[in-house]
Ligand SMILES: NC(=O)C1=CN([C@@H]2O[C@H](COP(=O)(O)OP(=O)(O)OC[C@H]3O[C@@H](n4cnc5c(N)ncnc54)[C@H](O)[C@@H]3O)[C@@H](O)[C@H]2O)C=CC1
């Protein structure tokens with residue numbers, strides 16, 4: 001079922017969902033199941049599976065280091081199919097501009113059709129690790145707007161090199177990213193919102209936000225989006241802080257601010273067990289307030305670890 005239909009069906013009740021990353025290539029999927037199992041009692045209508053960029057690795061060959069481009073966590077679509085089958089849950093693969101040609105994206109979407117995967121998250125993707133800025137892949141898209149356009153074209157039967165009249169296939173429900181604290185490359189929040197509006201005009205059906213730790217930022221963002229005429233569901237993304245290192249890492253990687261109260265609470269912790277507790281409590285407070293405000297879904301960036309998300313979900317769902 002489409003995410004937008006799950007939201008309609010919930011009739012104002014806030015839903016629970018989460019996001020995972022594929023395991024490192026060569027590892028079994030069992031560990032992932034072990035982490036998902038404890039979350040299924042909270043009845044997520046959907047689970048997101050991220051797609052990782054390719055990266056350079058260095059392999060020794062004849063005493064020399066050889067530079068090779070590889071994906072260390074492939075398998076997004078396979079995992080989506082597996083989870084859908086095992087748990088009877090909708091799965092949402094993240095479809096990226098970076099690392100894929102338009103043809104490869106088309107074939108991925110055709111695979112989604114055969115697997116009856118009706119939802120996709122359309123993202124530009126991050127820059128590769130060694131790059132400072134995102135550079136488009138040859139033959140691929142530069143912005144998520146273009147990717148949304150390609151998916152909408154397919155929804156209308158317009159493939160890259162063929163047009164199929166009335167294919168009888170359903171259409172994809174398209175999720176896109178939104179940034180309450182603006183995307184790191186956007187010159188202003190207003191211009192970032194304009195880009196979001198473009199994605200909506202091109203056919204995006206719902207928004208999932210970047211993580212944030214101050215709900216006011218989310219409320220302001222939703223207010224500004226509504227004022228611009230963005231009227232699709234906006235789902236908040238929530239990340240529980242788990243280790244002290246996150247204080248430096250999260251602002252750096254995701255270009256977000258942390259509230260001083262949260263920083264003080266984390267800094268006062270003796271060990272990471274205490275940090276996890278602070279992170280869980282913060283996320284519970286955030287979630288309660290967001291639910292009170294009527295958000296359609298609370299989407300957790302669990303990234304494959306279930307215990308803190310379980311502790312949060314237990315308080316809310
Ligand atoms: N739920 C998720 O998985 C999320 C993923 N992300 C990640 O964040 C990164 C950015 O992805 P998206 O937001 O999808 O990218 P996007 O293409 O929508 O935006 C990227 C940047 O380009 C600007 N921009 C967009 N369209 C433009 C255009 N036509 N002309 C000029 N500038 C334009 C935007 O303001 C923004 O600064 C990706 O790495 C994505 O994986 C971010 C938030 C949530």
Ligand SMILES: Nc1nc(=O)c2c([nH]1)NC[C@@H]1CN(c3ccc(C(=O)N[C@@H](CCC(=O)O)C(=O)O)cc3)CN21
Pocket residue numbers: 050126209210211237239249253254301303
């Ligand atoms: N720019 C960007 N890229 C993404 O891939 C992305 C977002 N933003 N925001 C929304 C979701 C959330 N994602 C993530 C990814 C990793 C962690 C995370 O906490 N990872 C490590 C630290 C990061 C690192 O080492 O680079 C961790 O400690 O768990 C959280 C959310 C992926 N998605």
